[in-house]
Amino acid sequence: MVSLLQEIDTEHEDMVHHAALDFYGLLLATCSSDGSVRIFHSRKNNKSLAELKGHQGPVWQVAWAHPKFGNILASCSYDRKVIIWKSTTPRDWTKLYEYNNHDSSVNSVDFAPPEYGLILACASSDGSISVVTCNTEYWAWDAKKIPNAHTIGVNAISWCPAQTPDPAFDQRVTSRTTLVKRLVSGGCDNLIKIWREDNDRWTEEHRLEAHSDWVRDVAWAPSIGLPRLQIASASQDRHVIIWSSNTDLSQWTSCILHTFDDAVWSISWSTTGNVLAVTGGDNNVSLWKENSEGQWIRINYESGTAIQSKQSHNLHPQQPQQPAHLHGSSDSDHSSNLSNSHLSNSQLSN
Amino acid sequence: MPPTETLRAGSSSGGERGGGTAGGVGGVSEQTYIIRQSNKCYEHRDSQATAMSVDYSGQWVLLAGRGHLALQRLGQDDGTLRRHERQSKYDVSVAEFAICPSRREYCAIATSQNIDIVRWGPAEPYYENSLRGHTRTVTDIDWHGKNPNLLVSCSIDTFSHIWDLRDPRKPALSLNAVCMSGATQVGFNRVSGNLLAAAHDGDLRIWDIRKGSCPTHYITAHLNRVHGINWSHMRETCLATASQDGTVKYFDVCNPRRAEKIITTLSPVWRARYTPIGNGLVSIVVPHLGRGENSLLLWSNSKQTDPICSFVGHTDVILDFAWRPNRENFNEIELVTWSRDRTLRVWKIDEQMLKLCEPSADEDEESESTPRYEPELSELRALTPPEFLHTLHPRPMAAASLPIVATLDAAGAAGGNALPMARSPSFGGVYTRREETHIARSLTDQPTCSLHHEFSLLNTNMPNVDVDMLDAIKRYACFKICAADHTVILQVTFPTSYPSPNVPPDFQLCQGTTLSSDVSAVLLKVLRSNALQRVKKSRSCLEQCLRALVAAMKKRVTAVSGVGVGADRSQLLLQSPRLEGALSSALHDACIPFPRTSGVHFNAIGMLTTFAQVLNTKRLTLRQHQAITPRTLSAINSSGLLGNAMATTQRDANASFYLQERMIAGKPGKQRVMRQMNGTTPVVHVYDASQLLHINREMAREFTLDKRNIADTCRRNGEICRAHGRLDLLPIWLLAELIATPPATGQQLGMNCPMLFHKDPFKKSLLESLIMHYAGAGDVQTAVLLACLFDKCPAAPSDLKDVPSCRLPSQLHAQLSPYHTVLPLDFKSSTQSRTAAGNLQQLKQLRSNSWSDSLNCLMTFGQTDAYACSLIKRTRMPLFDQFKRVYADILFGWQLLSKRALVLKHTLHAPPPSQGVEFVTECSGCAKPKRTPKCEPCKRPVLFCTLCCLPVRGAANACLSCGHGGHMQHMMQWFEKHSVCAAGCGCRCLQRTSELLALIS
Secondary structure, rough: OEEEEEEEOOOOOOOEEEEEEEEOEEEEEEEEEOEEEEEEEEOOOOOEEEEOOOOOEEEEEEEOHHHHOEEEEHHHHHHOOOEEEEEEEOOOOEEEEEEEOOOOOOEEEEEEEEEEEEEEEEEEEEOOOEEEEOOOOEEEEEEEOOOOOOOEEEEEEEEEOOOOOOOOOOOHHHHHOOOOOEEEEEOOOEEEEEEEOOOOHHHEEEEEEEOOOOEEEEEEEEOOOOEEEEEEEEEEEEEEEEEEEOOOOOOOOEEEEEEEOOOOOOOOOOOOOOOOEEEEOOEEEEEEEEEEOEEEOOOOOOOOOOOOOHHHHHHOOOOOOOOOHHHHHHHHHHHHHHHHHHHHHHHHHH | OHHHHHHHHHHOOHHHHHHHHHHHHHHHHHHHHEEEEEOOOOOOOOOOOEEEEEEOOOEEEEEEEOOEEEEEEHHHOOOEEEEOOOOOOOOOEEEEOOHHHHHEEEEEEEEEEEEEEEEEOOOOOOEEEEEEEEOOOEEEEEOOOOOEEEEEEEEEEEEEEEEEOOOOOOOOEEEEOOOOOOOEEEEOOOOOOOEEEEEOOOOOOOOEOOEEEOOOOOEEEEOEEEEEEEOOOOOOOOOOOEEOOOOOEEOOOOOOOOOOOOOOEEEEEEEEEOOOOEEEEEEEEOOHOOOOOOEEEEEEOOOOOOOOOEEEOOOOOEEEEEEOOOOOOOOOOOEEHHHOOOEEEEEOOOOOHHHHHOOOHHHHHHHHHHHHHHHHHHHHHOOOOOHHOOOOOOOHHHHHOOOHHHHHHHHHHOOOOOOOOOOOHHHHHHHHHHHOOOOOOOHHOOOHHHHHHHHHOOOOOOOOEEEEEEEEOOEEEEEEEEEEEEEEEEEOOOOOOOOOOOOOEEEEEEEOOOOOOHHHHHHHHHHHHHHHHHHHOOOOOHHHHOOOOOHHHHHHHHHHHHOOOHHHHHHHHOOOOOHHOOOOOHHHHHHHHOOOOOOEOOOOOOEEEEEOOOHHHHOOOEOOOOOOOOOOOHHOOOOOOOHHHHEEEOOOOOOOOOOOOOOOOOOHHHHOOOOOOOOOOOOOEEEEEOOOOOOOHHHHHHHOOOOHOOOOOHHHHHHHHHHHHHHHHHHHHEEEEEEEEOOOHHHHOOOHHHHHHHOHHHHHHHHHHHHHHHHHHHHHHHHHHHHOOOOOOOHHHHHHHHOOOOOOHHHHHHOOOHHHHHHHHHHHHHHHHHHOOOOOHHHHHHHHOOOOHHHHHHHHHHHHHHOOOOOOHHHHHHHHHHHHHHHHHHHHOOOOOHHHHHHHHHOOOOOOOOOOOOOOEEOOOOOOOOOOEEEOOOOOEEOOOOOOOOEOOOOOOOOOOOOOOOEEEHHHHHHHHHHOOOOOOOHHHHHHHHHHHHHHH
């Protein structure tokens, strides 16, 4: 079902913290504790096309803007800065804008749906969220801050997909009413908060409480138009929770996807909003899908017949690829794989 | 009138009445409070014990010090100690016997970062366990009152760990107070045992151990450090705190906003503990500057103005006290105290004293009235700055606001006493005599707790700084700083009054310093100004000064030698205000999540990126006591390297951020070494997960949307699915083919029935549920293809021919202008209303709506028919359009642009781009703005071309200034040659319009 296209040796000098493909899947951006962001061609394992240096600390996350604004990439770092990069060719990158109005590490960045324009949301450990808007005509930047969004710190941020105006009304009327922007954030106060923009001000619309430890990642599911919205949240308490609501966002119900073996810190929705990828401290990647009964089922590589045997060994990124450390970690990896397959089988038999 | 009111009135009315007031109060208090000498006294001249504890039975007192542990039996009067040597470089910070009888021979002894659990056998102590988990000095330990296996410890590293002795390898629960200040005191609730209080500077955090993720309450308790926490033995939610700010406060955690009661003394209070029986509380007051009385006072909980009893006898600071329960007579308890004068004293608290603690009838009344003047007390508290405690310089303002001081000063002046003392007014007479004997005191007499504290906080791994000596007793420290090719030997001497404001430490550059004298002078100036700045804010200054010195040295020396300072500047920029306030940069990382070692990311077209790296924990020495990954960045204990990387030194580009050892720059083959150290190579995998999402680029490229023969198209699409292995979709396309096949005419009743194939209710519902099923299952591709194929399909040519009512001349088809393909909204809504109505009626309705001749009507019919033939319900169209748009975005990502355009052609409700200027024409008949080329009610066209005077139906343009315009073509022709308006209004249309457009944008 999932086929490996390319394995890219990033050659970062330190830990990689995030990797993201652009809209077309052509360019890969990675960021690392060595303070750099690297750009690769996603189909060729060549040397990096470009190395973007500008951060003085570990870079936590990168985000691509929609291609209608050009090739634009945002990166956030421990050094409290957010840098927005722009390229003319994949090898040529320049710093477009630097946002440094946070007092602590910036942990997460996310670009708004392109319908709203070029807008970036940043989440920082100083407890605040920044919404940086760009006027693409003059490339003038403006920032709004939500102070004290989460006590202790904000760990993750994600935009609500652009809400289509309710088609029951006249098209011409609704198209003129501005779309309501919404954000979801997760923080060290174990809460998930939903923010909406009212008259240029961001107000807290909902707070979702179910996690018992820091929320490490949140992701608002892309919508294909069905009248439901979903948010996934991953937490240090080893849970991934799926929050669902109808379109008016008045009520949120939670459902625990799974309790993992270790803290979970990275989740991502597929474009169609029906597959969720999860990874955490145990370094295992798992994919989850909701079946027609509304249960979440792990669709992992080992369990299905759909897996192509020649790629199966590659599908475990955590498996050692260098003989240098085979002795060190192979045992534990094997056991974790076994437990995984065991787990996924039991999941499927449910 | 309550006494405080009297005091207030007395002090505010003037100084001359002060003496009288003091006398009055003194008269009351001298009658009520008792002075007690100790019942027993054991002297241990050679003991260096710093911690003391009494065991459950009350038989044994443990004295723990750096060199030995010693037990003193209280029942026997011989005073001999059972001494046991121990080897440790560090002082014992705290020692506690277990409270529960089942563990009566156990005690916990905290030294530096570790806690030893010691069991006292008949002959000698056995070290049972060592609890390791803290990363800085452990400051306090408390045993659980009910569960003999539990104890809590707190540390400068801000954590409070709860240990279960059955599993001593790691804490059973770690309470992480994410804050800048370490925990100094901790205490289990004595009644329920579920609550726990921890002190961080002046703040309290109340935790519920059943919900350990975050504190249940935050209490901003004191202005200065809290030295003692004690929970009530009686009331579950009550606790008392003792603080450096000279107050003891009673809190109810259910109402944490303000203290219930406050005892105000003028010196820091070291401990305050409830009496185990009765209604009392005993406090240790530490006199400032080593002068004044080492008072041990018993207070009644219902009367905060005066103590019940004062225990006198100790000649030096009392280090700690403990209750000695009397197992025979429960109405009597004894107080055991250990002082720096190296005496252990035992005081009996008899029934008489306990009785005095009980609220009497009139005191009851008073305690009821307490809330009445409590606001005043809180007001006083707010007005009392920390420097007020430094009683050598009482501020007039503070004195005026605090009646007690006013009377003190007055009393002092009246009695000719040159030394205004820090003490409660009520026992002034008693103490003047005593203090004279203590005027001459050595430096070491000052309690060194705060200096100790600062030293324990000091990051000993600062770059460029070597710590040679830290001596809290002799109050000096030595550092060797190597930066910019120079060495500085710095000696810092702390005055006795150091922790108080305005008293910075002394700095000296000693022999071995390689700097010239003028540079040295500058550096010293930097140090002094930094230190002064910090102490003014009552903050610890040592670490900050050292960092400032290193920075200044680099800057100074490079400036002198003319080397660029660019590298340093970037580092200075990095110093945040938060970091400055931080005692240690490692604490700063406590609120930053642990870095991700793995990640996933889906992009817009279903490609998945993953990576995972194994953290090499051996190299990283995580502070890992849990099985799961720690949550904060501060868990990476790379000797503060991480923090330093942000603070002063520049990070070696080749050194891993998380490694302890730094690598040597420019080493050949560094990358390989790096990888070995890091564990894994940072490899990113790119997957194509589109099949998982049921979308396929190749299939999307091959699928057709040929409307001429829908059934045939379905068959072909089915073949494409088969070719790409989507066998599951074959039945669907077969079904679609069946839906598209018009039923055989013979089976139908009427002549025009073939027209009605799209009205088959079964097919409609089937199709809808098919599309909804695939959309719900995430297969957008199939859903959209079905929706497009059956949406807006023109009636098959064969059908059209068969319809007798539709005598559409073939040449009319050719005349269908592109304009008419976009239908006005009105038509859509009108067609929507037709459901069960016959075709003829529908035709009539349409005709009645038509605005021109019958020819136009027929054209309209031919067009509306395309919509009418759709098997998609109109109510579903907007939703399906949304699916199409999502799919179009995916096609865009695949760069299948023509396919995308084809799909988008099937959307009805294309959202109009709401940007730029838009023309709205106004009907000349009804004067209403119209967006259509004709006015429906007036039945007339709305826009006439200024040039040809004919109605405009297609592309039009107009001047923004005068409003004249018409056919696009005509306007372009006109303005090729002219610059003024064709209507003859004289408007310079081109110029004006461009001006206006510039204005708008």
